[in-house]
Each structure stands twice: as structure tokens, then as C-alpha cells.
Amino acid sequence: MPEIRFKDIVKQYGYVTVLEDLNLKVSDGEFLVLLGPSGCGKTTLLNMLAGLVEVTAGEITIGGKDVTDLDPKDRGLAMVFQSYALYPTKTVEGNLKFGLAAQKLPKAEVMERVNWAADLLQIQPLMKRKPAELSGGQRQRVAIGRALVKNVEVFLFDEPLSNLDAKLRTEMRLEIKKLHNELQKTIVYVTHDQVEAMTMATSIAIMNQGVIQQFGSPDDVYENPANLFVAKFIGAPPMNIIAATIAIKGKKILATHAASGVSMDISKYDFTHKPADGAKVYVGMRPEHFAIGSDITGKEAASFDLPVLYAEKPGSDGNAYLNSGDEQIAVRIESAMVKDLQGADARLKIAFPHDKFSVFDAQTESRI
Amino acid sequence: MAIRYSWMSPRLALIPAMVITAVAFVGAIGWTIYISFTKSRRFPNYDIYWENFWRQYKRLFNDPNWETSINNLIFMTIGSALAILFGFILAVLVNKEKTGEGVFRTIYLYPLAVSFIVAGIVWRWMFNPVLGIENFLIELGFENASFNWLAHKDTAMWGVIIAIVWHGMGFYLALMLAGLKSINDEIWNAAKLDGISPWKFYTEIVIPMLKFTFLTCAILLSLGVVKTYDIVLAMTGGGPGTSSWTPAYFVVNAYATRGNMGYASSAAFMMLLITFAIFLPLVLLTRWQTKRKEREAV
Amino acid sequence: MANIDISEREFKQYPKKKKKIKGSSIITFIFLAMIALAVLVPLYVIIVTSFKTLDQITLGRIFDLPTTWTFEGWNKAWSEVCSGMTCNGVKAGFFTSIKILIPSIAISVGLASITGYALALWKIKWAGSFLFVLFICAFVPFQVIMIPLVLITAKLGIYGTFWAVAIVHGVLSMPFLTLIFRNFYKDIPPELINAALMDSGSFWRIFGEIVLPMSGNIIIVVLILVITGVWNDFLIGLTFGGFGAQPMTVILANTVITGTGAVRYNVDMAAALLTALPPLIVYFALGKFFVQGISAGAIKG
Numbered sequence: 001m002p003e004i005r006f007k008d009i010v011k012q013y014g015y016v017t018v019l020e021d022l023n024l025k026v027s028d029g030e031f032l033v034l035l036g037p038s039g040c041g042k043t044t045l046l047n048m049l050a051g052l053v054e055v056t057a058g059e060i061t062i063g064g065k066d067v068t069d070l071d072p073k074d075r076g077l078a079m080v081f082q083s084y085a086l087y088p089t090k091t092v093e094g095n096l097k098f099g100l101a102a103q104k105l106p107k108a109e110v111m112e113r114v115n116w117a118a119d120l121l122q123i124q125p126l127m128k129r130k131p132a133e134l135s136g137g138q139r140q141r142v143a144i145g146r147a148l149v150k151n152v153e154v155f156l157f158d159e160p161l162s163n164l165d166a167k168l169r170t171e172m173r174l175e176i177k178k179l180h181n182e183l184q185k186t187i188v189y190v191t192h193d194q195v196e197a198m199t200m201a202t203s204i205a206i207m208n209q210g211v212i213q214q215f216g217s218p219d220d221v222y223e224n225p226a227n228l229f230v231a232k233f234i235g236a237p238p239m240n241i242i243a244a245t246i247a248i249k250g251k252k253i254l255a256t257h258a259a260s261g262v263s264m265d266i267s268k269y270d271f272t273h274k275p276a277d278g279a280k281v282y283v284g285m286r287p288e289h290f291a292i293g294s295d296i297t298g299k300e301a302a303s304f305d306l307p308v309l310y311a312e313k314p315g316s317d318g319n320a321y322l323n324s325g326d327e328q329i330a331v332r333i334e335s336a337m338v339k340d341l342q343g344a345d346a347r348l349k350i351a352f353p354h355d356k357f358s359v360f361d362a363q364t365e366s367r368i
Numbered sequence: 369m370a371i372r373y374s375w376m377s378p379r380l381a382l383i384p385a386m387v388i389t390a391v392a393f394v395g396a397i398g399w400t401i402y403i404s405f406t407k408s409r410r411f412p413n414y415d416i417y418w419e420n421f422w423r424q425y426k427r428l429f430n431d432p433n434w435e436t437s438i439n440n441l442i443f444m445t446i447g448s449a450l451a452i453l454f455g456f457i458l459a460v461l462v463n464k465e466k467t468g469e470g471v472f473r474t475i476y477l478y479p480l481a482v483s484f485i486v487a488g489i490v491w492r493w494m495f496n497p498v499l500g501i502e503n504f505l506i507e508l509g510f511e512n513a514s515f516n517w518l519a520h521k522d523t524a525m526w527g528v529i530i531a532i533v534w535h536g537m538g539f540y541l542a543l544m545l546a547g548l549k550s551i552n553d554e555i556w557n558a559a560k561l562d563g564i565s566p567w568k569f570y571t572e573i574v575i576p577m578l579k580f581t582f583l584t585c586a587i588l589l590s591l592g593v594v595k596t597y598d599i600v601l602a603m604t605g606g607g608p609g610t611s612s613w614t615p616a617y618f619v620v621n622a623y624a625t626r627g628n629m630g631y632a633s634s635a636a637f638m639m640l641l642i643t644f645a646i647f648l649p650l651v652l653l654t655r656w657q658t659k660r661k662e663r664e665a666v
Numbered sequence: 667m668a669n670i671d672i673s674e675r676e677f678k679q680y681p682k683k684k685k686k687i688k689g690s691s692i693i694t695f696i697f698l699a700m701i702a703l704a705v706l707v708p709l710y711v712i713i714v715t716s717f718k719t720l721d722q723i724t725l726g727r728i729f730d731l732p733t734t735w736t737f738e739g740w741n742k743a744w745s746e747v748c749s750g751m752t753c754n755g756v757k758a759g760f761f762t763s764i765k766i767l768i769p770s771i772a773i774s775v776g777l778a779s780i781t782g783y784a785l786a787l788w789k790i791k792w793a794g795s796f797l798f799v800l801f802i803c804a805f806v807p808f809q810v811i812m813i814p815l816v817l818i819t820a821k822l823g824i825y826g827t828f829w830a831v832a833i834v835h836g837v838l839s840m841p842f843l844t845l846i847f848r849n850f851y852k853d854i855p856p857e858l859i860n861a862a863l864m865d866s867g868s869f870w871r872i873f874g875e876i877v878l879p880m881s882g883n884i885i886i887v888v889l890i891l892v893i894t895g896v897w898n899d900f901l902i903g904l905t906f907g908g909f910g911a912q913p914m915t916v917i918l919a920n921t922v923i924t925g926t927g928a929v930r931y932n933v934d935m936a937a938a939l940l941t942a943l944p945p946l947i948v949y950f951a952l953g954k955f956f957v958q959g960i961s962a963g964a965i966k967g
Contacts, residue, residue, distance in 0.1 A: 015677050052557050055679040074561025085554035098572070102563035130661075150562075282594035380787040383704060384795070385840060386780040391818075392837045393803040393807040396811035412817060458701065460856030475702040478670065478709070479951035481956070483898030485915045489706045489922050493931065495727065496764045525841050542957050564959040595807045597917075602923055604752065609720045620901065621810040629813055640810045647805055 002076070002153045002186055002368040003028050006047065009058035011210075013042055018044055019210045026188060026203075028153075031180050034190045036207035037233070043158060046190045051075050063152065064108055069258040072320070074104060077154040078147035080140040082162060084139045086131040092142050093118075099146050110149075113330035117145040120179075127167075137168045144176070148183075161196060173199055194234050198222065207231050228365040231284045237319055237330040239284045243362065255283050255359070259325025264302035268354040272368055277363070281368070284358035287319065288332040290350045300351035304329070308348050311341040314346055319322040320348060373613020382386070386614070397640065404633035412629060424634035433610045434635065437618045440525055444593045444614070447529035452585045454533065455540025460570065463548045477538030484535070491531040492518060495603075505644070521611040524604050528612060531599055536592070540585050547581035549575070583653060588645045594639060615639050680870055716740060716936035718905045723931045736841025741942055745932060747913065749920035756937050759917030763897055765828045766835070766913055770896045773836030774843055775888055781840070787859050788869070797848065808850040812905060819906060822883030826908025834906050835896050843888055851877065886955045894945040901950040 004026040008067060011019040019041050034042040036364045038177045047053040050058060051072035067075045078099075086095050097112045098309045105113075118124045119234045131139055140160065147155055150275060157176070161169045162247050177200045180187055191197055197204050198218045206229075214226040225231035244255035244264065253274070254263045264283055277337075292301060306322035306329065318338040322329045331350055333341070359366050374394070376571035404424050407413045415424055415442070428434050462472050479487065494500045497516035504511035517523035551574065559569045574584075597616040603611045619639060711728055716739050718732040745755035752758070785793045815834055819825040824833070856878070903913035912920070918941045922934045940955045949956055 010678075010680055012677075013679070017677060019572045020678075033423075038408050047557075050557075052560065071563075072557075076562070079558070081554040081558060083552055083554050085552060086557040087573050088554065089573055098564070099562040101557075103567065146558075282632065346551060376911060378784040378790060381780050381784045381869065382790070382796070384777055385800075388777075388837050388840055389796075389799060389803060389958055392811060392815065393806060393841070394799075396814035396818075397806065399814040399817075416758065450885070453847070461694050463699055472698050472702055473957070474704055474950070477953070477956070478946065478949060479705065481898075481945045482942045483900065483915055485898075485900050485919050486712075486938045488920070489934065492711050493935065494708065494711060496728075499723060499931070500728050504728050506725065523884075532706065537705075544715055564896045590803055591807075595809070597809075601900075602919065605777070605923065608717070616807065616809050619812070622815060624905075633813055636807075636812070638783055639807050641925045643772065643805060643807055643810075647802070666727050 001240060003061075004154065004186065005059075006045070006049075006063045006189070007059040007061070009045070009055070009060070010056045011041070012056045013049065017210070020209070022212060024205060024212060024215065025254055026186060028186055029142070029184045031177075031189065031200060031202040032112070032185045033204045034188065034191065034207060035194060035197040035204055035233075036213075038192055040154075040191075040207040041166045041210040042190045042207050046156055046158055047182060048187060049075075050077065050079055076152050078150040078152045079156040080143045080147050080159065080160045082159045084131075084160075084163075086139060086142055088131050091128050091130055092123060092134070092145075095131070095142055096149050097147050098152055103150075113149045113151060114238055115149040118339060120148065121145045134150065136164050137172065140164065140168075140172055144179070148179075152185075154188070156185045157187065159191055160189075161191070169196075174292045176200060176307040183276075193246035194236070198234070198331070206233060208233075224285070226367050228284075228360050231358060231360070237287050238359065240327065240329045241282050241284050241285050241360075242324065242327050243330070244281055244283050245282055246277060248277040254279060257324065259327070260304065260306070262302055262304055264352065265354065265356070266301065266357050266359060268301070269357045269359055271359070275359075275368060280362035282360040282362055282365070284360065285329075285352050286334035286356065287330040288333045289350055289356040292331065292348065293349055294339075296349060296351040298351075301354040301357070303349065305347060305349045308341045308346040311338045312347075322350070347356060387578055400640075401637050403629055403639050406630055408633070410629065417630075424630050427631065427639065428634050433613055434615075434618055436610055437613045437615045440612060440614050441593060443528060444532070444596065445590050447526070447538065448532050448589055448593060449586070450529070451477050451533040451536045452540045452582070452589060455585070456544045456582075458537070458573075459541045459544035459548055463545060467544065473538075473542065476541050479535045479537075480539050482535070484598035485602045487531055487535050488599045489607045491527065491534070492603045497529055518604050519608060521608055524608060524612045528596075528600055528603055530592075531603060532596070535599070536589070540589075541583060543585055544578070547578045551577060580653070580657065587646055587650045591643060592644055594646070603623040615642065624641040676848050686967040691872055705886065712935050712939050712942075713880060716743075716932055716939050720932055724930055737934075738941070739930070739936035742930070742933045743937035747921045747937060749917045750909070756914055756917050756921070756940055759912055759914035760829060760940070762907070762911050763913040763915075766831045766903070766911070767893065767896050769829065769832040770839075771836040771892050772841045773833065774892050775885065775895075777836065777840050778843035778888070779878075779881065779885070780845050781844045782849075783851050783873055785844070786848045786851035787854065787856075787872075787877070790898065797845070798843055800841040803846060806839060808901060825906065826910050828907065830906040831903050831911055831913065834902050835892075835899065838902070839892065839895065843891070845890060846891075847884060849880075850881070854880065883955070883958070886952065888959050890952055890955050893948055897945050 003080055006022055006024040009019055009022040010017065010042060012187055022045070024045075024336060028096055034045060036042045044053055048055050050065070051070060055068060059066060062075060062077070088099055090098055091274060091354070093114065096117060097110055099109050100113070123141050124139065124294050126134060126142070131142070134142065143160070161172055164172060174198060182198070189196075189200065202263060203215065203217055204221050206213045207253075208229050212337065214221050215229045217222075223235055225234065225239070228241065231241060241255060241259050244257045247254045247256055247263070251267065252265060253267045253269075255266050256263045264284065291297070296303065304322070304324065306324055309321045309323050309328060311318060311320040311333070313335050315351075316335060318333045318335040320331045320341050322331060329350075333348075340346065360366060402414075403412065405416050405421060407415050407417045415437065420426075458472075458476060461498050479628055495502075495515060495518045496530070497503070500515065501514035502513055505515060517527035555573070560575070595616050596614045596621060600606060600612050600614055600617050606613050615635065616639065619632050619635045621627055622635055626632075703814055712730055715723065715728070717735045717737070719734060719736055719738070722733055743755060744757050746753060747755050749759075778840060779944070784790070785797060793877075815837075816825065819830040819834070824830040827835040858876070860874065862876050866872065896914065897913075903911075903916045904919075907913060907916060918937050
């Protein structure tokens with residue numbers, strides 16, 4: 001039921017315009033992640049939806065109802081805060097109940113909801129404790145529980161995992177995803193962590209400088225970044241971006257990287273509009289799409305033979321960073337290869353397939 | 369090696385402070401207690417009065433002026449607690465209504481920069497029956513207005529309390545404001561989203577969260593009242609009669625006016641005991657809080 | 667979809683939203699303003715009275731503005747009013763207060779900053795116990811140690827001079843100021859001190875070259891506390907100054923409270939205002955630090 005719409009939203013603080021003419025639609029049951037670096041306006045957007053920050057101009061609707069000037073409590077949503085914002089003077093049970101105090105529900109109903117949430121989040125044994133006596137992960141669960149008991153259709157999460165350590169973060173990520181699958185409520189989730197966004201979201205809005213750079217499914221933003229910012233923001237290591245000049249030779253479209261002299265055959269790239277001869281572009285290549293060494297068939301769109309700057313092994317896979325003249329090129333390699341590439345004059349032959357390029361205009365930095 | 373070089377310096381640097389503590393505080397306190405058992409009068413006499421060891425204390429507890437002082441101490445503590453209450457209410461309102469926060473705080477706090485002597489003089493002037501506020505009220509048409517509080521035994525202390533509240537309210541406001549601001553913004557936001565009424569939010573969340581601030585205020589206030597001297601002198605001179613004496617006033621009077629060192633010392637020692645009695649809860653609470661914090665950190 | 671930096675974005679004026687100013691908000695504001703006015707009443711009264719003629723004062727009407735503004739009260743207060751046998755105005759007290767203030771500042775700030783530094787940043791096993799003792803000392807009422815201090819200063823031969831007053835101020839404020847400095851220095855990252863220890867192990871060099879340059883704020887806070895505290899003190903000046911070194915508050919009290927002869931309210935108020943002026947100026951000029959000083963003072967232990 002509750003589809004959320006932001007219409008021509010503007011936010012100014014004094015003479016600084018933080019958000020300008022922002023439009024966004026969140027469908028019912030969606031898990032939307034607002035992703036972006038700090039200061040991009042994502043938290044402001046969330047707080048405006050919650051009613052904690054006033055909009056300068058524009059309209060916010062929830063389920064078709066204009067809520068722009070409504071008090072936070074009348075908007076029918078629940079929020080989980082970055083610092084959890086548990087009431088320190090109340091027990092866990094008190095925290096869950098206190099949020100319902102304003103709704104004047106019958107006692108039995110309150111107990112039922114509290115017990116339901118406590119069971120769901122496995123916090124029953126903690127009910128009599130104060131927040132100060134809980135671990136970070138437990139507080140997080142209580143904070144989620146306090147939102148759940150309100151039995152609303154829209155949940156807001158403001159960087160809820162940023163205060164947890166890496167292991168707990170992974171655990172809670174799964175837990176929140178599971179809750180979404182079970183309850184099928186609309187969630188708007190703010191984070192600067194792309195892993196959270198990629199793993200949990202059904203759709204992602206990537207923001208920078210108060211502008212939504214791209215709105216789409218996780219796969220979409222990963223495979224088809226709409227512009228240079230998104231390409232560089234998503235992925236670890238991020239997409240390799242190299243500056244190139246277009247040369248049109250008959251049916252073939254070649255992009256030549258000046259520093260290494262390598263020509264990339266991007267004829268098979270799905271252009272929205274074809275560049276002119278001599279146009280400056282950026283060519284993007286994901287590190288994991290390279291063919292390496294003996295996997296190279298010779299039919300690839302481009303091949304490089306470059307000196308290795310360094311190789312590392314952060315986990316099950318390894319990364320190699322190659323010197324292409326001006327830019328570093330990151331390549332995903334098998335971890336077994338890392339040792340061989342750590343020598344002083346190691347080189348690596350790599351090749352890139354026809355169908356995985358991203359091409360951006362050098363001027364507008366948008367995908368073409 | 370470098371660290372060893374400086375083993376001595378910090379300890380040497382602490383010597384002046386330690387000498388001062390040992391002589392001017394610990395030693396002087398002992399000295400005062402000692403004097404209270406001697407035959408000292410206007411000049412020190414270090415012979416202990418063995419024949420009547422508790423002499424000064426017996427006198428003290430039979431002295432109606434000491435009784436008045438103690439009664440006034442309790443009365444003033446309760447009365448001046450209004451300063452904490454007003455301070456808290458104003459802090460809540462200033463914090464809520466952000467407009468003009470800086471200006472309001474500056475105005476509420478300026479009396480603290482004024483000495484008690486000056487404060488006392490101004491308030492005495494305003495309490496002046498012929499030329500002060502009473503006259504102003506009568507001219508306004510309140511024929512029965514009576515603001516000549518300082519001239520009557522029953523009301524003189526109230527007059528002093530008004531001046532003390534005026535003088536100290538801003539201090540407690542500043543402390544309370546700092547306490548309110550230390551509460552995480554997100555808790556206020558959570559309460560807004562939950563639609564919790566301000567009354568419920570303040571009574572069930574904010575005030576319990578600030579209980580340590582309240583206790584600190586209460587103790588600082590009580591300690592301030594024990595030391596109250598200047599403002600009483602400036603406003604009432606201890607009068608009418610001896611009705612507005614305080615323990616501090618009693619000690620200075622016993623020493624400077626009556627010229628009895630032994631007697632003044634016994635009263636001073638009682639002041640110290642009162643101070644410790646007020647102070648002990650704070651010490652215990654601080655200890656308890658640090659322990660709890662340590663536990664949380666584990 | 668270029669990424670214009672937010673700060674470079676063109677500013678467009680949007681129609682101001684009809685902000686619903688809540689009634690409760692107006693009431694709150696009016697209430698706060700009324701309290702502010704009430705708090706200002708004594709200041710107002712003291713100022714207008716000091717400029718009135720004695721004739722106007724005797725008419726009553728304490729809140730009226732002066733019909734003719736006159737500096738007569740101020741002149742008399744500054745140079746003519748009598749304290750005991752001498753009639754030199756509060757002027758004499760002003761200079762005595764300054765003479766007391768300067769050594770007081772040097773003694774208390776010097777002593778407290780070094781002690782606080784040693785206790786906060788150097789590993790001394792008994793630092794905790796010593797701090798606890800200082801904490802208690804900070805709350806000992808002056809009257810409790812007054813008599814022995816009089817005897818000590820008399821023995822030292824400084825009783826009745828401004829030195830006695832200044833030294834007693836320095837001594838009495840030491841525990842409290844030490845705690846403030848210590849709490850401030852405690853928050854200096856230990857890495858910084860460790861690094862300094864590796865480079866130069868000298869206690870004094872680390873203090874002079876690293877810690878002191880970082881202490882600007884706290885020194886201002888402490889200076890304000892010391893200046894207002896010493897200037898506003900009455901009892902210490904009265905007790906230790908004798909007749910020769912009476913600070914301004916003592917002169918004021920002698921003039922106004924125990925003074926004999928015809929009461930001249932305008933002169934009294936001018937004298938009180940003159941006495942209150944230096945700390946008030948400090949307060950209004952450096953109010954921000956004043957508030958910090960209060961918080962620093964209260965959240966100790």
C-alpha cells in the first residue's frame with residue numbers, strides 16, 4: 001500500500017542548497033538503500049521522510065497521502081537510529097513498550113506485540129536489562145525490536161550497523177534481510193557501505209552532492225553504472241577507468257589509451273549514442289572481468305602486457321595492480337598467483353572481453 | 369634512559385602543592401580542631417583545657433545563635449533549592465526554544481559575575497521600605513504591599529534567599545543546559561517519532577538521565593549555603609537581632625567580634641563536619657559511577 | 667548529471683513555507699524574556715540610581731529613569747567616600763585589588779597548571795590518592811582554616827599586606843584549579859606525550875613546548891575564574907588585609923554597610939557598580955569561557 005514519493009524536494013540550510021529538485025519513488029515492499037559518501041544528503045533525505053528535518057520546497061507522500069507538513073508521529077513509520085537511541089533509563093521491555101505509549105493500545109495488545117518482537121529477535125532473555133548492560137549487537141536488536149512493535153508499514157534505518165564490528169555487521173545484515181523477507185514491509189535504509197547496499201537492497205539510490213546519481217537494482221548499478229561517480233564508488237577494488245580517444249575505422253570503433261598505446265575494440269559495446277571520431281572518453285573495466293595468462297584466447301577486445309606494481313591477497317582471491325602508464329589497473333587474480341607476481345620485475349598479460357566495457361563521455365562523465 | 373631522567377622532576381614539581389596541602393589544609397584543619405580544645409581566647413594559647421575538655425562545644429550547643437545558624441542553614445538550603453528548580457525549568461525551555469539561547473543564557477548568568485557584597489547591597493536597596501520596591505508597589509495602588517522583608521525576623525531569610533536564587537540561578541541553568549545537551553539528539557528524535565508527550569518524556573527519560581547532574585547541583589548548593597557569609601552581612605548584617613546568622617557568619621563573628629579563637633574554632637570544626645556530611649554522598653556516588661563505567665567498558 | 671560541488675551551486679530563493687509558529691513556542695519565548703527582564707532588574711536599578719540626584723532618589727520611584735543625569739554619585743564614590751577614618755573613595759580599593767590580583771594570578775595559575783600537568787600526564791603511583799585529597803580540600807570552607815592561616819601569615823610577617831591576601835588566594839584556589847587543569851590535560855592523547863617522551867624526556871621541556879601551547883583555552887577559563895573570584899572576594903581581604911591592604915569590596919562594604927553619617931544612595935550605588943564593573947566586563951567580553959569554566963568546575967572528580 002504505502003508507496004513513498006519524493007517530489008521536487010529542495011533542502012537549503014541558510015544559503016547552501018543541499019538537495020535540489022530531487023525525485024524518488026519507493027514502491028511498496030521495497031528495500032531501498034540510499035548509498036553515498038558522507039555529506040551527500042542521504043541522511044537529510046531520510047530525516048525529511050521521518051519528519052525530523054523540514055523540507056524547503058517539494059512534497060513527500062506516503063501511500064498517496066501528503067505528509068510534508070505532518071508531525072513525525074503521524075506519518076506511520078518507525079526508525080532505527082545509528083546510535084540506537086534506546087531510552088537509557090528504561091529496561092529492554094520498557095523500551096519496547098514506551099514507543100507504544102502514545103498509541104493508547106489495550107495492555108494485552110501491547111504485551112502481544114512486545115512478545116512477538118522479542119521472540120522474533122531472540123531478545124527474550126534480555127527483557128529486564130537496561131541498555132547500558134547490553135552489548136552492541138544486543139542493543140541493535142532492541143532498537144530494531146522497538147521499531148517492529150509499532151507495527152507500521154515503513155521502516156527507516158539510519159546507518160544502523162556502522163557502530164558494530166565486522167563480524168556482527170555481517171550477522172545483522174543477514175538478520176535484517178531476513179526480517180524484510182518475512183515481513184515484506186517497505187524499508188528505507190541509509191548507509192555509506194556498498195557491501196550493505198549490494199547485499200540487502202532490492203533497489204539502490206546512489207547519491208553524491210545532493211543528487212541521485214543512479215537509481216536501480218544492485219545488479220544494474222554494478223554492471224551498468226550511469227556515470228563515472230557510480231563506477232568508481234561501487235566495487236572493491238573499484239572499476240578501472242582509463243582515458244582514451246575514439247578512432248572509427250570502418251565498422252570498428254576503437255578506443256586508444258594514450259599512455260600504453262593499447263587499442264580497445266569497443267564495437268560491441270551497447271552505445272546509447274555513438275561517439276564521433278576523435279572523441280575523448282573514459283573506458284571502464286571491472287577487475288574481475290579480465291582474462292589472465294593462459295585463459296587469454298586472443299579473441300578479446302583488448303590485451304595488455306604490463307608491469308606489476310604490487311599484488312595482494314585480502315581474502316580467497318587476490319588482486320594485482322598494474323602500471324599502465326598513467327593509471328593503475330586493478331585485476332582480480334587467483335590467490336595462488338599472488339606469490340609469483342610479488343617479484344621486482346613481474347609482468348602480467350591480461351585481456352578484456354568484448355561485452356563487459358562501460359564507456360563514459362569525458363566531458364559529461366555520463367555513460368554513453 | 370630519557371624516562372629515567374625525568375623521574376625526579378615531576379615529583380619535585382609536586383612539592384609546592386603537597387606542602388600547601390599538608391600545611392594550609394590538612395595541618396590547618398588539625399590546628400583548628402586543636403585550638404578548639406585549648407584555652408585560646410583573643411590570642412592563641414596552646415594549653416589544652418583538660419579540666420573542661422568539651423567546654424567550647426558545650427557552649428556551642430547551648431548557644432541560641434548557633435541554633436539559629438543551623439536552622440537558617442536548613443531553611444536556606446531548602447529555599448535556595450528553588451534556584452535549581454528554576455534553573456532546570458529555564459534550561460528546558462531555553463533548550464527547546466532555541467531562539468535567543470545565547471542571549472538568554474548570558475542574561476541569566478550575569479549575576480554570578482557580581483560579588484555577594486554588591487548583590488547584597490543592591491537587594492538591600494530594593495528592599496528599602498521607603499524608597500524601594502514597596503514604595504513602588506504602593507504607588508501602583510497596592511496599598512497593602514509589604515516588601516520590607518529584611519526588617520522582620522520571619523521574612524529576613526526569605527529576602528536573603530531571593531538574592532541567592534537571583535545570584536545562583538544562572539549557574540544551575542548552565543549546568544542543566546550542559547546536561548540536556550549531553551543527551552544524544554537521536555533520543556529526542558526517537559521520542560518525536562514515537563509521539564511521546566513532553567511531560568512523559570521529561571519525567572520518565574530526561575530527569576532520570578540527569579539525576580547525577582541534579583545531585584551535583586544539590587550538593588554544590590548545600591556547600592555554598594554553609595559558606596554563606598558576605599551576602600548576609602551586606603543585606604541584613606545578621607539581623608534583625610541575630611535572626612539571619614549562618615554557620616559561616618557565626619564563626620567570623622565569634623573570631624572577629626567576640627574575639628574568641630577557641631569558640632570560633634569549635635564552630636569551624638562543626639562546619640567541616642557538616643560539609644563532609646553533605647559531601648560524602650557525592651564522593652560515594654562518583655566512586656560508584658566510575659566503577660559502573662569500568663564494568664561497562666569490559 | 668555533472669557533480670557540481672554543493673557550495674558552488676547557484677542559490678535559488680524558494681517561497682518561504684508558511685511556518686506554523688506554535689502558540690506554545692510564543693508563550694515560551696515571552697516567559698523566557700520576562701524572566702530575563704526580572705533578572706536584569708537589579709542591574710537596571712543600580713545603574714539608574716547611580717546617575718540620579720539625591721533629591722530625586724528621596725522621592726521614591728525606584729524604577730524611574732534619572733530626571734537629570736549626573737556623575738556626582740560616581741565622582742564621590744570614586745574619590746571621596748569614607749572607609750573608616752580615610753576618605754579616599756573606592757579608588758584606593760581599586761588599586762589594592764589590582765595589586766592583590768596580579769600575584770594571585772601568577773601564584774594560582776603557575777602552581778595549578780604545573781601540578782595538574784604532573785598529575786595528569788606523568789606516571790606517579792600515588793597521583794590518584796593525592797587527587798582525592800585535593801578534591802576534598804577544594805570543598806573545605808574557608809572559615810575552617812581561617813584562624814591557622816591568620817597565625818601563619820602573622821608569623822611570616824606579611825599579615826596586613828596585600829601579599830598575605832594574594833598568597834592566601836593562591837593557596838586556597840590551588841586544589842580546585844589543579845583539578846581543572848588536570849581534567850583538561852588528562853584528555854591530551856597519551857600517544858602525543860609518549861612521542862614527546864621518546865624525543866625529549868624532560869619534564870619541563872614537554873610542559874613548555876608541548877603542553878603549555880595547547881593550554882590556551884583552559885588558561886583563559888582559569889584566568890576568568892581567578893579574576894572574578896579574587897575581585898569579588900570579601901572575607902579573605904577583610905581578614906588578611908588588615909587596614910593597610912583593603913581590597914575594593916572591603917572598602918565598599920565599609921562605606922555602604924557599616925558607614926556612618928547621611929546615607930547617599932546614589933553614591934552607594936555608584937560605588938557598588940564601580941566595584942562590580944571589572945568582573946562584569948570580563949563576563950560580558952568572555953562569556954563563552956565563563957560558561958566553560960562553570961562546566962569544568964562542576965564536572966570534576
